[in-house]
Amino acid sequence: MRVGIVCPYTWDVPGGVQAHVHDLALSLIELGHDVSVLAPVDDPDTADLPSWVVPAGRAVPVPYNGSVARLAFGPLSLTRTRRWLRRGRFDVLHVHEPMTPSLSMLACFAARGAIVATYHSSVVRSRALAVFGNSLQPALEKVTGRIAVSPAARRTVMEHLGHDAVLVPNGVFVDRFASAAPLDGLPPGPRVVFLGRLDEPRKGLAVLLRALPGLVERVPEVHLVVAGPGDPDVVQELVPAALRDRVVLLGLVSEEDKPRVYASGDVYCAPNTHGESFGIVLIEAMAAGTPVVASDLDAFRRVLDDGDAGVLFPVGDADALAERLAALLLDPERRRTLAAAAWRVVHAYDWHHVARQVLAVYEAVAAATPVTLDETVDEPDVDDFGQDDDPTRLSETLRRWLVSVRDRAVP
């Protein structure tokens, strides 16, 4: 199958949707399919782009859903999206998060044929839908098949669009995490690992840092290993000076090192406060064999099998977190039991399994979509003759058209 995937968020900035698109594309290529990914890219020269990623230009930061999303949305992006669609001749177009004003939405406007949309977030309100309302409907109604990565995202789709969505969970390359070795050079003793942006409040690093004094009291030799980009000021603010050497900041870690970060922990902590609709970090930590302590958000509760495959604590409660982290660090037997239970949960999320579920959706959508006549017409690829990526091209076309109109009107 020829599959075109649209990632709405900037490719060279790490994020859940980007990682999902990357792994899905890899899994589909591994299964022998022809995949192209269209995504905003800030710097196509330095970014380490896989050959199957087509850059769609720079994206601008927009505050969205409690954090900052970087989006590409405008005439130039639309032109590039059109060109990519025309050259790709995809059997299936797979857009991600089409409710945000983004490449995904542009692709829905521009495309014909079989379109699959994946909904990742469980935002209670879509600002785009609230502002533009019915005017977005014509683009969204072209989508034949909808996938939700979590029951929360599925509920959102049903409430806002009145459509059902098929539940296909996020995937993880389980092998890559299961075989990872701990990082070198970390302080000895029990380690609690956190992975995520330091300065994004909903990732909840602040909760974990506030739990540190209580944790050190119970487990004196403990260290926090914090991996992720962002401003480390939050550590200075929330951790008493005497305990600052207990926090090891790794900064942004590469995708290759991520499994090793998980494997370095005796416990993985996910203190997220809200906004998490799936919890891929939990699956990754569990795949690496590290037991998890997570806030009791609906999504986490579900992944952790209601507490059978990991420990839950009340959202935002630093005292409870300190107590539960300490209890787990002091009980190796319980850690082994949890890791074994987690291993059983993880297999349903292996990409090997998940990609086949996505493919079944592609096939069903391709079968359920009418073939339109104009789709089969070969359009001349005008961009091959013009200068690529020239933002003045549109006005140049307009000028030539005006000239031709004038020439016809004035003989």
Add this chain to the structure above:
Amino acid sequence: MTDGILLAVAVVLLALYVTWTAGRLDRMHARVDAAWAALDAQLVRRAAAARSLLPHLPAGPERAALDQASAAALGAAEQDRDLVENALTRAVRGAVPLLPSSPDAARALAELEAMAHRAVLARAFHNGAVSGARTLRRRRLPRLLRLAGHRAMPQFFDVEDTALPPDRESAA
């Protein structure tokens, strides 16, 4: 003079909008038709897969019920399709526990599970297309101008999903 121009512009814009809406409505109906064709094909495949369980089943009321229900599903007309499919779902549910644990039976069951899963997808996408078409048809302009012509209002296809084993049910 300017009033005339304004009126002409308004008329042209309105005409464009009506044409565009009519085209959109037409595409929505085409989507419903295509989605129904896909669902129909998938239901037939499910019925055929259910029939291939028959040789593995011991004689008895369950086998007879599956024989009858799958034959009915293969020849069902559109009107009572939902009832026929539900009957097949129930017959499959009754028959599966009686399957022997032979590799052939397991293969036939796996095939049926895959077909049932795909029928669930096809049904979800069909109902999505129906819901889109119905939403548009219920709006004022299409109703007022009868943009849908003589086409019947698209109908949802409601059946039980219980032909699926538990692990598929949670995934679908």
